[in-house]
Amino acid sequence: MSTPETDTEIETAGNFIRDIVADDVNQGRIADVVTRFPPEPNGYLHLGHAKSICLNFGIADDFSGRCHLRFDDTNPVKEEIEFIDAIKEDVRWLGFDWGEHLYFASDNFQQLYDWAEYLIENGNAYVDDLSADQIREYRGTLTEPGKPSPHRDRTPEENLDLFRRMAAGDFDDGARVLRAKIDMASGNINMRDPVLYRILRAEHPRTGTDWCLYPTYDFAHGQSDAIEGVTHSLCTLEFEDHRPLYDWLVEHLPVPATPRQYEFARLNLTNTVLSKRRLTQLVDAGHVNGWDDPRMATISGFRRRGIPAAAIRDFCTRIGVTKAASTAETAYLDHCTRELLNKTARRRMAVLDPLKVVIENYPEGDGEELTAVNNPNDDAQGTRPVPFSREIYIERSDFMEDPPKKFFRLGPGREVRLRFAFFITCTDFIKDADGNVTELRCTYDPETRGGNAPDGRKVKGTIHWVSAAHALNAEVRLYEPLFTVADPGAGNGDFLDDLNPYSLKVLTGCKLEPGLADLALGETVQFERQGYFCLDPDATPAAPVFNRTVGLRDSWAKAQKKS
């Protein structure tokens, strides 16, 4: 089984951020470690977020501290309740618990507003009447310094009056902004009088229409950290440039604590996209079936595909945390998934591309139950009965009319073992008018029940099968990478041009072992010799649907490809 409850523990791994935290604790600078995971509720969580979640909650665990879940909901035009709920579910499913520490930046709107007035009173912020375009012009460029806004030297009194009127709704959206008064000539553009508040008449998911002006990320984030007592504020590299501003605000405001920001490299994965902008585009344009499409690198997509949370956690600790831009190969995640599932997943038999086999010397109308092992790597998982009868299905690819020597499966006159059942020998095959093989005629050796011959003779191949009369009919969905190239849209191309048209393959009429009818949503099992599969939420008792989580390694197929 691979439900979250039975997942194995994550291993902790050292990294430069843990070293910093450990040093702070050892030097007595920090008594209680507090971290936070701060998503903006404008989309679903993806693998990159999982890396951050594992880091933040992992560090809190390691140092007996705590990790908050805080929604960075400062932009009401992009944020929705649906995303808040989905994010909470995903974090929980990943195996983390924020306890009582659920926060929203919007909880701090009043305090932030008061601090904005404080900044104004101390001459550290001013109201600017310039338009967005003008502000951009005045900001200068990467290589040229900016120039001061004509409104930069308003008196604190005038600024306070204007700011209060901004809050009172006296001005149109975008008419004025509040800016920090720092340094228009700074090489760091974030320090060129960054905007702290903008007028926005949008209904906020939590504060409704209480406010018509909202703080920017820069003004809300660090102060929220300080209010919550966050000690280590971990974010990705693109915020490194914001750290001077983060520190400037903490320094110029009477905040209750001095949190520190540390940055690490964001995660990239080959053959997929991991930016919210692109994921949103895939969903909105219908290239996938929603945020939880099993092909998406979202947490909910992985969950639906059957990847256990523990495999994702394991992957996150294995890739590490550094400041070097990195792109992990999907093969690495696949490996983590297989490694965990190999140890935990129950085995079942399923024929995806059925070919009927009639065992001619098996009494018509008879049947029996054979015993199959649930997990050869874990005896504790026990056994199960599997029905056997005269007509069965085997995988079409397990028969060749004219097989090469190295082919260990079925062919005219060849003998193989049916897993957990009997040796059978192919005596004949039937073709239709088009030359397709439609049925195999075989004989079985009753002495080989269970899979061993008393006379000691061996067979090279063992194939899986399902009794025709007892088979569960199902749809099975196979997934391939969403994109055909490692880095979709590399250079200046459109990433949509790299979409893999064959990323989803739907098989119908698959024949599954009957016990699979009782498989619970959320459990991933192994279909022997094929891969790991789980029930899809689309399934109904009358029409089961399974997703392939990941295939088994297949050295035979690999060898075939080479020759």
Next chain:
RNA sequence: UGGGGCGUAGCCAAGUGGUCUAAGGCACCGGCUUUUGAUGCCGGCAUCCGGAGGUUCGAAUCCUCCCGCCCCAGCCA
């Protein structure tokens, strides 16, 4: 021509002057085992750490210069 970062094998990543003729994992390549051509096991896979100089008895680790890559000019986060 600005500011901030980063460069160790195809990928991720240890390493912070001597035990480095550089961990570990993924991928790949051999072999053994096997009632899943799965798993497991064994072995192989960087004389070299972006490059060039220099310091030192000694450098991937220190210094200098050079090269390459990433991020920043949202009233997004």
